[in-house]
Amino acid sequence: xxxxxxxxxxxxxxxxxxxxxxxxxxxxxxxxxxxxxxxxxxxxxxxxxxxxxxxxxxxxxxxxxxxxxxxxxxxxxxxxxxxxxxxxxxxxxxxxxxxxxxxxxxxxxxxxxxxxxxxxxxxxxxxxxxxxxxxxxxxxxxxxxxxxxxxxxxxxxxxxxxxxxxxxxxxxxxxxxxxxxxxxxxxxxxxxxxxxxxxxxxxxxxxxxxxxxxxxxxxxxxxxxxxxxxxxxxxxxxxxxxxxxxxxxxxxxxxxxxxxxxxxxxxxxxxxxxxxxxxxxxxxxxxxxxxxxxxxxxxxxxxxxxxxxxxxxxxxxxxxxxxxxxxxxxxxxxxxxxxxxxxxxxxxxxxxxxxxxxxxxxxxxxxxxxxxxxxxxxxxxxxxxxxxxxxxxxxxxxxxxxxxxxxxxxxxxxxxxxxxxxxxxxxxxxxxxxxxxxxxxxxxxxxxxxxxxxxxxxxxxxxxxxxxxxxxxxxxxxxxxxxxxxxxxxxxxxxxxxxxxxxxxxxxxxxxxxxxxxxxxxxxxxxxxxx
Numbered sequence: 017x018x019x020x021x022x023x024x025x026x027x028x029x030x031x032x033x034x035x036x037x038x039x040x041x042x043x044x045x046x047x048x049x050x051x052x053x054x055x056x057x058x059x060x061x062x063x064x065x066x067x068x069x070x071x072x073x074x075x076x077x078x079x080x081x082x083x084x085x086x087x088x089x090x091x092x093x094x095x096x097x098x099x100x101x102x103x104x105x106x107x108x109x110x111x112x113x114x115x116x117x118x119x120x121x122x123x124x125x126x127x128x129x130x131x132x133x134x135x136x137x138x139x140x141x142x143x144x145x146x147x148x149x150x151x152x153x154x155x156x157x158x159x160x161x162x163x164x165x166x167x168x169x170x171x172x173x174x175x176x177x178x179x180x181x182x183x184x185x186x187x188x189x190x191x192x193x194x195x196x197x198x199x200x201x202x203x204x205x206x207x208x209x210x211x212x213x214x215x216x217x218x219x220x221x222x223x224x225x226x227x228x229x230x231x232x233x234x235x236x237x238x239x240x241x242x243x244x245x246x247x248x249x250x251x252x253x254x255x256x257x258x259x260x261x262x263x264x265x266x267x268x269x270x271x272x273x274x275x276x277x278x279x280x281x282x283x284x285x286x287x288x289x290x291x292x293x294x295x296x297x298x299x300x301x302x303x304x305x306x307x308x309x310x311x312x313x314x315x316x317x318x319x320x321x322x323x324x325x326x327x328x329x330x331x332x333x334x335x336x337x338x339x340x341x342x343x344x345x346x347x348x349x350x351x352x353x354x355x356x357x358x359x360x361x362x363x364x365x366x367x368x369x370x371x372x373x374x375x376x377x378x379x380x381x382x383x384x385x386x387x388x389x390x391x392x393x394x395x396x397x398x399x400x401x402x403x404x405x406x407x408x409x410x411x412x413x414x415x416x417x418x419x420x421x422x423x424x425x426x427x428x429x430x431x432x433x434x435x436x437x438x439x440x441x442x443x444x445x446x447x448x449x450x451x452x453x454x455x456x457x458x459x460x461x462x463x464x465x466x467x468x469x470x471x472x473x474x475x476x477x478x479x480x481x482x483x484x485x486x487x488x489x490x491x492x493x494x495x496x497x498x499x500x501x502x503x504x505x506x507x508x509x510x511x512x513x514x515x516x517x518x519x520x521x522x523x524x525x526x527x528x529x530x531x532x533x534x535x536x537x538x539x540x541x542x543x544x545x546x547x
Contacts, residue, residue: 034215035157038153038215039154039157039158041212041216042150044204044207046177048201048204050177051177051180051181052139052201055182055197056082057182057315058182058189058318058332058336059185060081061322061474064474066482073129073132076248076471080133081133081136083243085140086432086435087236087432089141089143090433092145093144093432095228095285096144096145098226100149106153108145109146109216110212110213111145112146114142117201117202118142119137119142121198122138123139150170151167153217168348182333182334183330185197189330190329228278228281228283228285231277234270234271235271235274238270238273239271239436242263242264242268242271243436245260245267246441250445255448293414295525298525299410301520302403303408303411304433305367305517307432310400311438312510315443320503321335323474337393341394342396343401345401347405350401350402351406358526363406363407364518364522365402366401368399369396369402371515373396375507375511379504380503380504408427410525411426438513446503447472449502450473450501453497457495461480461491
């Protein structure tokens with residue numbers, strides 16, 4: 017049943033009493049979606065290993081295994097948010113979880129990289145209906161004065177998933193085959209479905225928008241073409257190649273057509289009018305740039321820890337723990353800094369801290385003390401926590417409560433697009449820089465395998481072992497050196513992106529906490545500035 021609205025617009029008492037239990041169920045649903053990506057981060061090296069240990073996926077196939085999920089997720093988020101507003105958030109949550117569970121089971125038994133990419137897309141379809149609905153339900157079970165605290169705990173749940181994921185993945189990979197990192201989702205999905213049917217109330221927008229199939233198609237096609245061009249450029253180590261320019265250019269053209277179409281549509285997927293609010297736009301950009309930097313850096317950090325430093329998947333998961341622990345600790349507390357210093361100072365400081373830590377990766381080598389690496393990860397998580405929570409609150413409180421699905425979907429769409437582009441762009445920078453550094457050393461290998469061996473450090477080491485035997489040891493040192501150089505270049509690019517985000521937040525976010533005026537249909541963000 018859909019929970020009836022209280023006469024004065026407040027939360028019904030029956031729902032209000034169990035709001036924290038409902039938040040726990042929502043966080044469990046969110047945990048599954050975020051957990052999957054953080055588990056996959058530890059498993060990418062194993063999946064890149066030739067059969068029977070892995071699937072023998074190339075670096076570009078690994079990028080697609082991550083991005084197939086992300087692009088479907090991002091492309092459908094807004095329509096999923098609208099469907100939740102129209103049909104009821106609880107129904108959409110239940111359906112999304114079921115599809116995600118089915119996709120996870122299929123991905124676990126993939127027989128090739130192509131199958132894995134396809135089933136990851138199915139998982140992205142399910143996740144697209146889960147993520148916006150969790151935050152939309154949250155906004156409908158908490159009063160406005162409790163929303164920042166609830167969103168902080170919700171964001172801390174993301175940190176918990178990021179923490180649990182790599183460790184869970186490491187334990188599974190130490191004892192089972194690579195597919196177990198997907199199969200583990202199934203029992204969690206079943207538990208979440210049971211608790212949701214029992215506890216979570218339904219809610220919907222009394223005036224929902226219409227679905228926009230043309231807009232959805234244009235956004236997905238545009239993003240896929242753009243990301244394909246970027247990844248292909250990294251694979252060829254040549255971003256001026258005609259096919260790279262044509263594909264990326266076509267993607268940008270389709271995305272431009274998407275923006276024009278959305279402006280003219282009477283039922284757009286993304287209401288461009290929202291972006292007239294500079295505070296809202298700056299918050300969206302900040303989220304996108306944080307995830308651009310974070311996802312790209314996480315992608316190479318796993319290879320650094322496993323291929324260069326020689327740690328196991330479980331050890332890698334434990335080493336990534338400070339990144340997640342910092343988010344768990346500080347995400348619920350970020351509002352305290354916002355109350356004292358304002359949104360602008362808190363988020364700009366968080367982004368500058370993130371940039372400094374990303375720049376710190378440029379000094380890492382084979383023998384860097386672990387305490388220094390762990391400090392970098394912890395401070396990265398601290399910076400992220402002081403960006404994500406404040407801007408999430410700003411975005412969610414910009415729109416009226418009944419439009420919570422739309423606000424959540426916008427936030428998550430740009431988060432996922434930022435992450436996808438981060439993996440594509442920074443992954444391609446890493447790939448191109450690595451190939452440039454290792455090319456001269458690949459003369460030891462037969463000509464037919466040199467191009468494939470230059471794609472990644474894992475490909476080089478696998479080709480050296482398979483083709484050269486003991487003589488392949490001569491490539492281990494140069495491969496590590498080439499990867500370290502590529503990682504340093506990529507880390508500095510990520511730091512530059514975080515600095516750009518800091519400039520945006522410093523210029524456009526308010527100096528004090530945003531406040532709302534008006535009733536549920538007229539709430540608007542009041543941009544305040546320091547006197």
